[in-house]
Amino acid sequence: xxxxxxxxxxxxxxxxxxxxxxxxxxxxxxxxxxxxxxxxxxxxxxxxxxxxxxxxxxxxxxxxxxxxxxxxxxxxxxxxxxxxxxxxxxxxxxxxxxxxxxxxxxxxxxxxxxxxxxxxxxxxxxxxxxxxxxxxxxxxxxxxxxxxxxxxxxxxxxxxxxxxxxxxxxxxxxxxxxxxxxxxxxxxxxxxxxxxxxxxxxxxxxxxxxxxxxxxxxxxxxxxxxxxxxxxxxxxxxxxxxxxxxxxxxxxxxxxxxxxxxxxxxxxxxxxxxxxxxxxxxxxxxxxxxxxxxxxxxxxxxxxxxxxxxxxxxxxxxxxxxxxxxxxxxxxxxxxxxxxxxxxxxxxxxxxxxxxxxxxxxxxxxxxxxxxxxxxxxxxxxxxxxxxxxxxxxxxxxxxxxxxxxxxxxxx
Amino acid sequence: xxxxxxxxxxxxxxxxxxxxxxxxxxxxxxxxxxxxxxxxxxxxxxxxxxxxxxxxxxxxxxxxxxxxxxxxxxxxxxxxxxxxxxxxxxxxxxxxxxxxxxxx
Numbered sequence: 001x002x003x004x005x006x007x008x009x010x011x012x013x014x015x016x017x018x019x020x021x022x023x024x025x026x027x028x029x030x031x032x033x034x035x036x037x038x039x040x041x042x043x044x045x046x047x048x049x050x051x052x053x054x055x056x057x058x059x060x061x062x063x064x065x066x067x068x069x070x071x072x073x074x075x076x077x078x079x080x081x082x083x084x085x086x087x088x089x090x091x092x093x094x095x096x097x098x099x100x101x102x103x104x105x106x107x108x109x110x111x112x113x114x115x116x117x118x119x120x121x122x123x124x125x126x127x128x129x130x131x132x133x134x135x136x137x138x139x140x141x142x143x144x145x146x147x148x149x150x151x152x153x154x155x156x157x158x159x160x161x162x163x164x165x166x167x168x169x170x171x172x173x174x175x176x177x178x179x180x181x182x183x184x185x186x187x188x189x190x191x192x193x194x195x196x197x198x199x200x201x202x203x204x205x206x207x208x209x210x211x212x213x214x215x216x217x218x219x220x221x222x223x224x225x226x227x228x229x230x231x232x233x234x235x236x237x238x239x240x241x242x243x244x245x246x247x248x249x250x251x252x253x254x255x256x257x258x259x260x261x262x263x264x265x266x267x268x269x270x271x272x273x274x275x276x277x278x279x280x281x282x283x284x285x286x287x288x289x290x291x292x293x294x295x296x297x298x299x300x301x302x303x304x305x306x307x308x309x310x311x312x313x314x315x316x317x318x319x320x321x322x323x324x325x326x327x328x329x330x331x332x333x334x335x336x337x338x339x340x341x342x343x344x345x346x347x348x349x350x351x352x353x354x355x356x357x358x359x360x361x362x363x364x365x366x367x368x369x370x371x372x373x374x375x376x377x378x379x380x381x382x383x384x385x386x387x388x389x390x391x392x393x394x395x396x397x398x399x400x401x402x403x404x405x406x407x408x409x410x411x412x
Numbered sequence: 413x414x415x416x417x418x419x420x421x422x423x424x425x426x427x428x429x430x431x432x433x434x435x436x437x438x439x440x441x442x443x444x445x446x447x448x449x450x451x452x453x454x455x456x457x458x459x460x461x462x463x464x465x466x467x468x469x470x471x472x473x474x475x476x477x478x479x480x481x482x483x484x485x486x487x488x489x490x491x492x493x494x495x496x497x498x499x500x501x502x503x504x505x506x507x508x509x510x511x512x513x514x515x516x
Binding site: 129135142146350384 | 481492511
């Protein structure tokens with residue numbers, strides 16, 4: 001660390017692998033040389049004000065060869081990689097990419113919290129909660145039996161060869177709240193499409209990206225692609241997860257993976273099927289006031305990267321299933337992070353999260369909503385954590401829960 | 413760091429309010445953790461907690477809700493009534509398990 005007023009001697013700067021990568025890696029579009037030092041990035045950063053760190057500081061330090069401090073800082077793991085900084089940068093500097101790349105240069109054992117362990121589990125067993133295949137299948141079947149009490153003709157196979165849709169699921173669902181699987185079953189059944197629940201490589205998250213473990217990020221993507229292609233499915237219906245969807249779409253681009261199927265986020269599917277008239281709905285079943293949180297990874301960051309986002313489709317569905325839907329402000333690309341992005345939920349920096357989560361709390365309060373629709377599992381937890389920390393009565397709900405609740409099934 | 417106040421002394425929790433060491437759990441610790449979530453522990457809660465703790469003690473990972481449901485004889489709805497939203501996660505926290513991996 002430099003002493004105060006100590007000059008930086010450019011001829012004494014050590015090797016700068018982070019800067020070298022960020023200036024030369026064209027697919028990340030993180031050309032730091034374009035930084036104008038204007039400070040727009042720090043003015044929109046949720047973390048700004050929490051410590052002496054902010055995005056501009058990180059960029060300037062890397063440019064000046066002080067990257068070791070950036071790589072060793074808590075900042076890069078407190079950062080939720082929301083990319084609000086990238087959105088407003090007048091020169092298009094990809095500051096979020098700087099953070100991810102800096103994380104990749106930490107030693108694996110120095111990654112704080114549980115992201116690396118989660119990535120390791122995902123790599124070895126195909127899901128990040130260490131759920132064995134037989135227990136996963138038992139849970140799928142258990143939830144199927146429960147929903148068949150009301151909808152006896154609902155059925156689906158596991159690992160069906162040639163099914164149109166391969167479903168991905170966040171492993172948190174079967175582990176902690178498998179009931180929500182029933183919502184997904186109901187929606188796909190109502191849509192009348194051919195679908196299957198995979199027995200392996202069904203995980204719809206990618207904590208390797210959060211941990212900066214580029215090798216495991218690529219490996220898990222390729223294993224999943226292999227499984228989808230083995231089953232011959234046309235589409236991968238991506239679960240309501242922000243970062244998993246982003247890690248998949250951006251990861252395919254980054255690692256040159258060209259799958260033989262199309263990835264579609266479930267929210268985009270709900271909207272498509274709704275427009276096609278596949279659902280019979282009774283929105284009066286969702287009488288509470290609902291607002292919408294736009295997950296950064298499936299919203300702003302999808303737009304920045306150039307793949308399909310879920311922002312308009314989320315609203316389209318909500319307008320049809322909730323009679324009292326109100327917007328937060330600002331929203332869409334200009335929305336605020338839930339406070340749990342970028343692996344922040346398990347990095348161990350809860351104080352930082354609750355500091356910048358205050359902005360989100362204020363946003364939600366102003367809507368007077370009882371429910372916060374969060375089509376992302378991490379956002380779901382982050383919003384509930386904020387409600388508990390700030391003692392608010394509102395709570396998070398998935399879009400699949402609101403849609404499934406409004407679905408009307410004819411009694412046979 | 414947050415602390416959990418007990419009758420005799422206190423113990424440190426991690427920043428997310430989880431027990432730092434699995435072995436520090438006692439029934440009193442469980443009760444105080446549960447109170448923070450507005451839950452009064454009764455016999456049925458303790459039965460579920462015992463199953464979770466035994467599983468974690470053996471496997472160093474939290475059990476799936478399917479297993480907890482089967483072994484305790486509680487349906488998912490029952491577990492939801494006992495522990496609220498995301499019953500597996502909440503019961504695990506009250507049982508003194510550390511914060512788990514994954515989207516937790």
